[in-house]
Amino acid sequence: MRDRLVSYSYLIRLNKPIGTLLLLWPTFWALWLASGGFPRWPILMIFTGGTFLMRSAGCAINDYADREFDRHVKRTKERPVTSGKISGKEALGIAMSLALIAFLLIQPLNALTKELSVFALLVAIIYPFTKRFLAIPQAVLGIAFGFGIPMAYAAVLDFIPPEAWILFLGNLFWAIAYDTAYAMVDRDDDLRLGLHTSAITFGRFDVMAIALSYVILFLSQALVAYLANLSYYFYLGWIAAVICAVYHLKLVSTRKSDACFKAFRHNNWLGGFLFLGIVLGLTLR
Numbered sequence: 001m002r003d004r005l006v007s008y009s010y011l012i013r014l015n016k017p018i019g020t021l022l023l024l025w026p027t028f029w030a031l032w033l034a035s036g037g038f039p040r041w042p043i044l045m046i047f048t049g050g051t052f053l054m055r056s057a058g059c060a061i062n063d064y065a066d067r068e069f070d071r072h073v074k075r076t077k078e079r080p081v082t083s084g085k086i087s088g089k090e091a092l093g094i095a096m097s098l099a100l101i102a103f104l105l106i107q108p109l110n111a112l113t114k115e116l117s118v119f120a121l122l123v124a125i126i127y128p129f130t131k132r133f134l135a136i137p138q139a140v141l142g143i144a145f146g147f148g149i150p151m152a153y154a155a156v157l158d159f160i161p162p163e164a165w166i167l168f169l170g171n172l173f174w175a176i177a178y179d180t181a182y183a184m185v186d187r188d189d190d191l192r193l194g195l196h197t198s199a200i201t202f203g204r205f206d207v208m209a210i211a212l213s214y215v216i217l218f219l220s221q222a223l224v225a226y227l228a229n230l231s232y233y234f235y236l237g238w239i240a241a242v243i244c245a246v247y248h249l250k251l252v253s254t255r256k257s258d259a260c261f262k263a264f265r266h267n268n269w270l271g272g273f274l275f276l277g278i279v280l281g282l283t284l285r
Helices: 002-011 018-035 041-065 088-105 111-130 138-146 148-157 162-185 187-193 198-227 234-252 257-283
Strands: none
Touching: 002 041, 002 088, 018 041, 018 138, 018 148, 018 162, 018 257, 041 088, 041 111, 041 148, 088 111, 111 138, 111 148, 138 148, 138 162, 148 162, 162 187, 162 198, 162 234, 162 257, 187 198, 198 234, 198 257, 234 257
């Protein structure tokens, strides 16, 4: 039983919280902006818990979808499903259970938020399979990782203002940036297996594509800051995030696996600095 619980923990990536953090930061951006400051505790707790649950469910679905491919990649061949420690049916059962708990968690929220959660779940289910046919599956990941933004605005305001979609668009390109860096780690394996990733699609323009994605992210953040009437203190966090992005571009320009993976993981700091900027811009007016 202990070994099985350990395998379950690896399935939902309890040992790798970076994915949850990359989901949480844009959700926190939206919660603070929609609330004009610190959100109500119940909503904050619901979204924090729901983000963790849905990321965990997404990991289980991803491992089920990639079980035949993961065994051929050194980095993933020991994942619980592909190594046989957990069956595919178990992985699906865990994913469905976590998604159900997440849906129960949002029951106190309004109808619009619940309707959006159904779409978010569908995107999370579809994403792992897009690597078989879509040139840039990272765009679908960006939708999945950013849907906490319109949901947060809906939960707080009961409608979704234009600034939410601008924030969502910027986050989509942020996901393309950091997941392209991640895909660069496995590019050779993905080519051999016939999978599609942005790192393969962009080819020798991969670093340029990451840079352009960052530019769109930062422009969208600045526009949202203007629309939300944030103070200039917002730019303290914004500038720190830009410095992070420059550092990431320096890493990925080497195209070395370790450096690209480091750039991917370091995006946690970029998201955190943007959140800091939003908090400062709202608090210090």
